[in-house]
Amino acid sequence: xxxxxxxxxxxxxxxxxxxxxxxxxxxxxxxxxxxxxxxxxxxxxxxxxxxxxxxxxxxxxxxxxxxxxxxxxxxxxxxxxxxxxxxxxxxxxxxxxxxxxxxxxxxxxxxxxxxxxxxxxxxxxxxxxxxxxxxxxxxxxxxxxxxxxxxxxxxxxxxxxxxxxxxxxxxxxxxxxxxxxxxxxxxxxxxxxxxxxxxxxxxxxxxxxxxxxxxxxxxxxxxxxxxxxxxxxxxxxxxxxxxxxxxxxxxxxxxxxxxxxxxxxxxxxxxxxxxxxxxxxxxxxxxxxxxxxxxxxxxxxxxxxxxxxxxxxxxxxxxxxxxxxxxxxxxxxxxxxxxxxxxxxxxxxxxxxxxxxxxxxxxxxxxxxxxxxxxxxxxxxxxxxxxxxxxxxxxxxxxxxxxxxxxxxxxxxxxxxxxxxxxxxxxxxxxxxxxxxxxxxxxxxxxxxxxxxxxxxxxxxxxxxxxxxxxxxxxxxxxxxxxxxxxxxxxxxxxxxxxxxxxxxxxxxxxxxxxxxxxxxxxxxxxxxxxxxxxxxxxxxxxxxxxxxxxxxxxxxxxxxxxxxxxxxxxxxxxxxxxxxxxxxxxxxxxxxxxxxxxxxxxxxxxxx
Numbered sequence: 105x106x107x108x109x110x111x112x113x114x115x116x117x118x119x120x121x122x123x124x125x126x127x128x129x130x131x132x133x134x135x136x137x138x139x140x141x142x143x144x145x146x147x148x149x150x151x152x153x154x155x156x157x158x159x160x161x162x163x164x165x166x167x168x169x170x171x172x173x174x175x176x177x178x179x180x181x182x183x184x185x186x187x188x189x190x191x192x193x194x195x196x197x198x199x200x201x202x203x204x205x206x207x208x209x210x211x212x213x214x215x216x217x218x219x220x221x222x223x224x225x226x227x228x229x230x231x232x233x234x235x236x237x238x239x240x241x242x243x244x245x246x247x248x249x250x251x252x253x254x255x256x257x258x259x260x261x262x263x264x265x266x267x268x269x270x271x272x273x274x275x276x277x278x279x280x281x282x283x284x285x286x287x288x289x290x291x292x293x294x295x296x297x298x299x300x301x302x303x304x305x306x307x308x309x310x311x312x313x314x315x316x317x318x319x320x321x322x323x324x325x326x327x328x329x330x331x332x333x334x335x336x337x338x339x340x341x342x343x344x345x346x347x348x349x350x351x352x353x354x355x356x357x358x359x360x361x362x363x364x365x366x367x368x369x370x371x372x373x374x375x376x377x378x379x380x381x382x383x384x385x386x387x388x389x390x391x392x393x394x395x396x397x398x399x400x401x402x403x404x405x406x407x408x409x410x411x412x413x414x415x416x417x418x419x420x421x422x423x424x425x426x427x428x429x430x431x432x433x434x435x436x437x438x439x440x441x442x443x444x445x446x447x448x449x450x451x452x453x454x455x456x457x458x459x460x461x462x463x464x465x466x467x468x469x470x471x472x473x474x475x476x477x478x479x480x481x482x483x484x485x486x487x488x489x490x491x492x493x494x495x496x497x498x499x500x501x502x503x504x505x506x507x508x509x510x511x512x513x514x515x516x517x518x519x520x521x522x523x524x525x526x527x528x529x530x531x532x533x534x535x536x537x538x539x540x541x542x543x544x545x546x547x548x549x550x551x552x553x554x555x556x557x558x559x560x561x562x563x564x565x566x567x568x569x570x571x572x573x574x575x576x577x578x579x580x581x582x583x584x585x586x587x588x589x590x591x592x593x594x595x596x597x598x599x600x601x602x603x604x605x606x607x608x609x610x611x612x613x614x615x616x617x618x619x620x621x622x623x624x625x626x627x628x629x630x631x632x633x634x635x636x637x638x639x640x641x642x643x644x645x646x647x648x649x650x651x652x653x654x655x656x657x658x659x660x661x662x663x664x665x666x667x668x669x670x671x672x673x674x675x676x677x678x679x680x681x682x683x684x685x686x687x688x689x690x691x692x693x694x695x696x697x698x699x700x701x702x703x704x705x706x707x708x709x710x711x712x713x
Contacts, residue, residue, distance in 0.1 A: 108226045109134050110157075113150045115225045117166065117175035118182060119234045122400040124499065124522050126172040132470075133230040170520050171496070179397055184238075187213045191245060191482040192506050198252070199430065207252035213245055237474035241481060243269075243276070248482075250282045259289040270299075274306055277315060281322040288326045296326055316461075366432035367457040370488065373419040375543060379536025380417055383529060387421040390525040391509045392428070400523045401502055403510040407517050408529035409673030410613030411569025414513040415490050417529060422488050422511055429486035429509070434458075436501070440491040440515065441620050447500035451476055454501070469500075477504035484508060495521040515617065515673060531566030531686070534558065540568060544575035549586060556587040563593040564603070565686035569610060576605045599691035614692045617672045628661050631668040632696070638685060639693030645682040 112134045116125055130147050131139040140146075151173060155163035165176040179185045190213035197206040221238040222231045246269065253262045266283040273279055280303050287296040300323045304315050315323070376384070390404035404421075406414045422433060434454055439445045451472045455465050458479045466472050480487075481504030492498050492514040498521060502510055518524060532540065538557055542550040550557045564570035574593070578584055596602045600611040621631045637654050638646055651662035666683050669675040674692075676684040685693060 112227045121177040210249040240478045259286040369435040403524040413568040431483040441493045480504040482506040537561035553586040556590040559590040631665045636696040639697035645684045
C-alpha cells in the first residue's frame with residue numbers, strides 16, 4: 105500500500121512546488137479525508153522513503169518547512185512550471201499589443217497537456233481539489249487563446265474546437281458566448297441564436313437561472329447586428345481588427361471579462377515622508393526586481409512594532425505600483441492578533457471582488473483556495489494583506505503563480521513564509537520625526553520652538569503613532585504651545601496616559617504585543633515578568649547576565665526571555681551585548697511593574713547580588 109500512497113505524497117508536493125504544503129493537507133489527500141491517528145508519522149515515513157528513492161541530489165529538493173514540506177523546483181523542471189511560464193509570457197506580450205505571439209505562447213502552454221490530470225494518482229480528494237484546479241486552469245487558458253484568436257479575426261478557425269468544448273461544458277457561458285460570436289462572424293447567425301436558445305433552456309432547467317449579463321450582451325449584439333458584423337478572416341500578417349469590431353478585447357489584456365471592474369481597493373494614505381524613501385525603495389525592489397521561480401509569487405513583508413508605520417509604508421509602495429498591477433489591487437486588513445480574520449472569512453470577498461457571483465462561491469475552503477489561485481494565476485495583481493498575525497493566516501491568500509505580487513505587514517517577522525523578503529521597519533530618526541510633527545502641526549510652529557519640538561519627538565522615541573497622537577493633541581488644543589506639551593510629556597507620572605487621543609493610543613499596541621508573548625520553554629522564565637522587572641529597575645538597557653541575576657536563573661534562560669521580548673518588539677535588538685529600552689518602552693515596563701505590585705503578587709524582582 106505504501107507505493108501508491110507515496111505517489112500521492114509526491115503529486116501533492118509537485119502540484120504545490122515552491123510552496124509549503126502542510127502535513128494535515130497531505131494526510132487529507134493520502135487517506136481521502138479519513139486519516140488514521142498515526143497519519144502524521146506515516147507521512148514523515150513516506151517523505152523519508154521518497155528522499156531515499158530520489159537520490160541525494162533530487163532528495164535535497166524536499167525541504168522540511170513548518171507546518172509541512174516544500175519541494176524546490178525550477179520553472180522548466182515540470183510541465184506545470186512550463187505551462188505557467190508560457191501563460192506569463194502570453195500576458196506580457198498581450199500587454200504590449202502583440203496578440204499574434206501571445207496566442208502562440210498560449211498554444212504552447214496547452215500543447216503540454218496529456219489526457220486527464222492525476223488519472224493514475226490513487227486519491228479521490230487530490231483529484232477533486234488539485235485536479236479540478238488544473239482543469240479550470242486549462243479551460244481558462246483555452247478561453248484566453250480564443251479571445252486572442254477572435255481579436256485576430258480568426259473566428260472560422262476556432263469554431264470546430266469551440267463546438268467540441270461547448271458539448272463537453274454546455275453550461276460554461278464564457279465558452280458558449282465565444283462560440284456564438286465565432287459562428288456569427290462566420291456568417292452562421294441562425295446557428296448562433298439557436299445555441300443561445302438551447303443554452304438558456306439548459307440553464308433554466310438545470311440551475312434555475314437565466315443566462316448571465318455577458319452572454320445576454322452577446323445575444324443582443326447578434327440580434328442587433330450593429331456592433332459586430334460578419335467578416336472574412338484577416339491575413340495572418342495583418343492582425344489588427346477592422347474598425348467597428350467592438351467585441352475584440354483590448355490589447356492591454358487578453359482575458360475573459362465578466363463586466364466586473366478590476367479591484368482597486370487600496371486605502372488612502374498620509375503624505376509620504378522623506379525619511380522613509382529608502383525603505384519605500386527597498387519594498388519596491390523586493391517586489392519588482394528579478395524573476396521568481398515557477399510556482400512562486402514575489403512577496404515582501406514589512407515588519408516592526410505596532411505604530412511604527414508599517415501600513416503607511418506598504419500602502420505608499422502599493423500606490424506607486426498601481427500602474428504595473430494592471431489587473432487591480434486587492435486589500436484586506438487581517439486584524440492582527442487582537443481580532444484576526446481567517447482566510448475562510450477573507451476569500452469569499454476576494455472571489456466576489458474578482459467577479460465570482462456570491463451564490464457560485466464554493467462552500468469548501470479547499471475549493472475556495474483552488475478557485476482563488478485559478479482566478480489569479482497569470483494575472484498581474486497586487487495583493488496587500490495588512491496586519492497579519494502569522495504565516496498560516498497568509499498562505500491561503502497567496503495569489504496563483506504568474507505576474508502577481510504579495511505585500512504583507514505584520515508585527516511578527518513571518519520567517520516561515522517561504523520566499524518572502526522582509527524589511528524590518530524601525531523608528532524614525534530625529535529629522536524624520538520632526539518632519540512628521542511639522543507636517544501635522546505646521547513647520548512654522550516646529551521652527552519657532554525647536555528645542556521643545558525635539559523634546560517631544562525624543563519622548564515619542566521616533567514612533568510615528570506616538571508623534572501623530574502628540575500632534576493631534578496640539579491641534580485639538582490651539583492654546584497649547586509645543587513647549588507646554590513637551591513639559592506634560594516629560595513630567596507625566598504615566599507617560600502613556602498623555603499619548604492617547606480618542607480611541608487611539610500607544611498603550612493598546614504594547615498590550616497586544618504582551619498578549620502574544622509565550623514562555624520560551626518548560627521551566628523558563630516568563631518574558632512578561634522580565635519586562636515588569638525591567639520597569640522596576642528603570643534602566644535604559646540590560647544584559648542577559650543582569651537578568652539572570654535578577655531572576656536567579658541560568659543566563660541561557662534569561663537570554664531566551666529577552667529574545668522573546670525582541671521578537672515581540674518590546675525590546676530593541678541587542679547591541680554590544682545589551683538590550684535597550686526607549687522612553688516609551690521604559691514607561692510601559694514601569695506601568696507593568698506598578699500593576700504587578702498593585703495586584704499584590706508580592707514578587708520582588710530586585711534580587712540581592
